[in-house]
Amino acid sequence: MDKNISFTLKIWRQNGPKEQGHFDTFQMKDIPGDTSFLEMLDILNEQLIEEGKEPVVFDHDCREGICGMCSLYINGHPHGPATGATTCQLYMRRFNDGDVITVEPWRSAGFPVIKDLMVDRSAYDKIMQAGGYISIRTGAPQDANAILIPKPIADEAMDAASCIGCGACVAACKNGSAMLFVSAKVSQLNLLPQGKPEALRRAKAMISKMDELGFGNCTNTRACEAECPKNVSISNIARLNRDFIKAKLKD
Amino acid sequence: MWLSNSSIGRKVVMSVTGIALVLFLTFHMLMNLVALFSAEGYNMVCEFLGTNWYALLGTLALAALFVIHIIYAFWLTMMNRAARGSERYAVSVKPKTVEWASQNMLALGVIVILGLALHLFNFWYNMMFAELIGNPLMGGLSATDGYGYIVETFSNPVFFILYIVWLCALWFHLTHGFWSAMQTLGWNNTIWINRWKCISNIYSTVIVLGFMLVAVVFFVKNL
Structure with missing residues (x-):
């Protein structure tokens, strides 16, 4: 059994994208260590509702580290101090009695704040719509073994596909660059035979959409890779650079 | 033009x-290392690089490289701050895996x-520029007496310390810049990154130590 802890929460409150934000401070008492971070926020919100105050707005959905909805910049780290895990997989046993825990939204021009800790990540959907798919003709499916894919390639594509599109890479990057996300989404298709025919067009279209939406230029600091809850590697960024340069040289 | 209107192009x-x-x-x-072995040899290099038009053309190309690199650096930094x-x-x-240099490339x-x-100001102005305006004795020494200018500069402890600080900043800049360039050009993966x-740590260290060696030797000689 984990022991209970008491701590101070500093939470960013902001009424809308254009409003001036500020920090609110809350005292949390006797929170069990096996409470997840989001459950702890639920407890806070129940208290706030009972007191007749407005609850803190934050994104969440599956709460098992797959959907990519939870965000939160906790004590200077996207998804908190744990590595290779999302905020919903973070437990209060990571913190100590008497800690001050600062919770901020993703801060990036590409992800404007909707309210409090919730940001608008629809820019990622727009990048996906620009080329994060394969065009296939419908009809009878062929046998799965007709197209052979070497195991290392399949593994690499699968690792790239583990990206949940949460936006931690942009939140961690001092340049607000979305390259880790875009490179993962390009790589998961460009590595495989089904994605190859449209590989160069995809790289160009998704990069141009990314630039258009106001994300920054990658300077290879590797903060994204360090904070990614799915441990997506920047070798994907090198592949995207390669494909993009190839495409431009062919034009 | 993709080299100016796409993020990857600008990085290229x-x-x-x-x-x-x-x-x-x-x-x-x-070329600096030559000065450690022979004063005449070093001055021959200076003479060769100061008097011919190919060297002058090379200098212009080099200046263009610097200017482009610097303008793009400020431009990218401004865009990146806006994107933040x-x-x-x-x-x-x-995070532990993030190098300090990688986040401070502009400052460095x-x-x-x-x-x-x-x-x-210490060297080029008195050497190549002096020859160009036809006053080879502008700095007090002959324009092709590079060796003399090395001795003069590093006999001053203030210049010596400033040069060492400069070289340290250069080392940090190169250790990130070198591998980062390869990553941007797409020549990288999980094996090659290490x-x-x-390679970039060793190469930067060799270059910076080479420069420092000349500065230290001439400073110590003049003590």
């Missing part, structure tokens, strides 16, 4: 000019430019 320009400048540093460092948004994090922690670059300005990092 930074990488290519950066790598070209690393090559320049390599040749510069090798107007609010800054109240608490921000640098500015130190390198300031050092370069001092260096041009190789490139190792």
Whole structure:
């Protein structure tokens, strides 16, 4: 059994994208260590509702580290101090009695704040719509073994596909660059035979959409890779650079 | 033009000019080492590089590389600050795997430019520029007496310390810049990243130590 802890929460409150934000401070008492971070926020919100105050707005959905909805910049780290895990997989046993825990939204021009800790990540959907798919003709499916894919390639594509599109890479990057996300989404298709025919067009279209939406230029600091809850590697960024340069040289 | 209107294109320009400048540093460092062995030999190199038009053309190309690299650096930094948004994090922690140099390339670059300005004033202005305006004795010594200018500069402890600080900033700038250029040009993967990092650490150290060796030897000689 984990022991209970008491701590101070500093939470960013902001009424809308254009409003001036500020920090609110809350005292949390006797929170069990096996409470997840989001459950702890639920407890806070129940208290706030009972007191007749407005609850803190934050994104969440599956709460098992797959959907990519939870965000939160906790004590200077996207998804908190744990590595290779999302905020919903973070437990209060990571913190100590008497800690001050600062919770901020993703801060990036590409992800404007909707309210409090919730940001608008629809820019990622727009990048996906620009080329994060394969065009296939419908009809009878062929046998799965007709197209052979070497195991290392399949593994690499699968690792790239583990990206949940949460936006931690942009939140961690001092340049607000979305390259880790875009490179993962390009790589998961460009590595495989089904994605190859449209590989160069995809790289160009998704990069141009990314630039258009106001994300920054990658300077290879590797903060994204360090904070990614799915441990997506920047070798994907090198592949995207390669494909993009190839495409431009062919034009 | 994709080299100016796409993020990867702009980074390609930074990488290519950066790598070209690393090559320049390599040749510069090798020529400096000549001064350790022979004063006449070093002055012959100075004479050769000062008087012919190919060298002058090379200088112009080199200046263009610097200017492009610097303009793009400021441009990229401005865009990146805008992309970060107007609010800054109240608490921000640098992950362990993030190199300090990688987050401070512009600041390091500015130190390198300031050092370069001092260096041009100490040497280039008195040597190549003096020849160009036809007053080879402008700095007090003959324009082709590079050896004499090395002795003069490093006999001053202030210049010596400034040069050492400059070279340290250059080392940090190169250790990130070298492998980062390879990553941007797409020549990287999970295996090569460690190789490139190792190569760029060794290469930067050799270049910077080569420059420092000349500065230290001439400073100590004059004590």
